[in-house]
Amino acid sequence: MTTAESPATDCIDGPLLFARVLDGEGAGHPLEWAEAMNWQPQRTGEVLWVHLCRNAPGVEAYLEHLGISEPTRELLVSDRTRPRAFREGDTLVATLRGINFNPGAEPEDMLSMQLWCDGIRLLTLRRMPLQTPRHVLKMIDRREAGPSDCGALITELTEAMITRMSSAIIDMNDHLDGLEERDPEDNPEQAMAMISTIRRNCLGLKRHMGPMHEALEAISRYAPPWFEDHDRREIAESIDRLKRYLEDLDISKESAVVLMDELRGGAIARSEQATYMLTIVAGIFLPLGFITGLLGINVGGMPGVDSGDAFWMVVGLCGAILAAQLYLFWKWKWL
Template sequence: MPEPAPDGPLLFGCILNGEGSCQDVDWQTARDWSPTRPGETLWLHLDRMYEDLDDWLIDYLDLCEGTAELLLSNETRPRAFREEESLITVLRGINFNPGAEPEDMIAMQVWCDGNRLITLRRRRLQTPRDIYKELQAGRGPCTAGDLFTALAEQLVAKMNYSIVDMNDRIDEMEEDEDTEIDELLSEIASIRRNCLALKRYMSPQHEAMLAIQKSPPHWLSEENMTDIREVGERLRRYLDDLDVSKESAIVLQDDLNNRAQAKMNQTMYMLSIVAAIFLPLGFLTGLLGINVGGMPGVGSSNAFWITCGALGVLMGFQFLIFRKLKWL
């Protein structure tokens, strides 16, 4: 389903009421918002490609230019760091957009000070929409810490779908005897590239979770920290699963290469046997075909049939020798 037309840079915005639901806000209200009662949290999901958004980040959120540039950057590795009581995090999520490759992970920048949480993205990302729907249904996070944790948890949980799909496909290929080996080898190479691409972003994302645990802001509760530790452990398990997938793909690739080599060797062997059978026959027929005087049988009408019979006997004798040597 296409996203609604944005309101300025705002894709959607809401105020969490602390009870699992929210109230929608527009960009005009959100840009100058301040809490009116305890427990309120402003969440803005922004398109970071919007012009002049950096001015708003610097003026309204009081960010330094380097931090604002990081939040608006297109090419960023996952990371997390604090600026006083604000937490700046760059996370990556699986790209589920139509026609996209799973390893083409989408970056989402997050800034939060405990009262306001800002998420920024360039391409459509499924996770913020899922959490926003939970809030609209009254089953969403209650605090800024809960919201941050939910975003991290769902981004990481969706990575498992791609890993499971790759493992299932490897299992299918191990039992596949109908597909051409070249086609299977091409697919295995693609899976190995996917594993490397996913690991490229999942490893620093795991380190980002560790960085948050080392220096958490005050607005992350003990329960939030427990959830973040679980997210880090889950990422660690996914990284191990990626290593297993990569190793399985390598083993399967070696097996397919060996099967292809064995098939080629068998073909070459049969060709060598055929050549060995017809080599003496070809020599004799070539010798008898030379156009010089004195060739035996030239004047006899039975010489052709005698020669064919002799060649047949020679071929049968060769077959017997090859069978005795176990070449056939």
């Protein structure tokens, strides 16, 4: 699994990816980096959302300009991306993780997004391209009932992040269903490899989604007062969905284990059947080989050397022994 993140390459305005001033009615207008750095609300209800490359030059200076404490600044720009959330005065700080849908990525490769919010400004920071913020940005730009305040924006981001997780889980379940319906004799090695990949993906997703569940619970429990009751209810719904996804992962993992055991059992049964048949064949030819070997020794006194019928007598004897063996194997239920 690839957990290291490569530097972003799409920061074209300093560290800024995009910035929007929400008007409190589900829409917003863009700002340039210089405007976002010195932004102040012009009317009641306005909030600023700034999405940044956390490893780009200028980020730490901007965080210091906002008066964010040094330990929190280090957390927001660090590569320690285990999901967590905590309250610091009237601000909310969190690290969340979402599935990496970039080309060539595996479902278990997850990307981090740090956020900091004081109820007026929301900063989100990432290193690799993350599709969730762009999804919410489209809602705002299209005026499609986008978030109206910081609490709604945070809940929308977490909801979109969790929703995208479901597609990876559904895809794994579809692969498992296909493996269960396929012929066990049809390329079992390939099926075993696919099941191993699914199990690794399940373990990787659960390793990150478990702490994500704890982080969302911390947001719901400890968020500042500007995080309103309806936002807490939305987060509670997201927590419930994430819990169901974790249960689905457990079921998928157990299904993969059962399916792998069945494939291994089938392979062992086929191997044992082949060994059994070889043993039967060896048991049949052992006495015949003994007789022919005994009669083939090159010593004097061998009976039938001067008789023209001796060969056919030996063939008849071997046939009789073979018939007797087959009868006994059938009676003993070996065949």
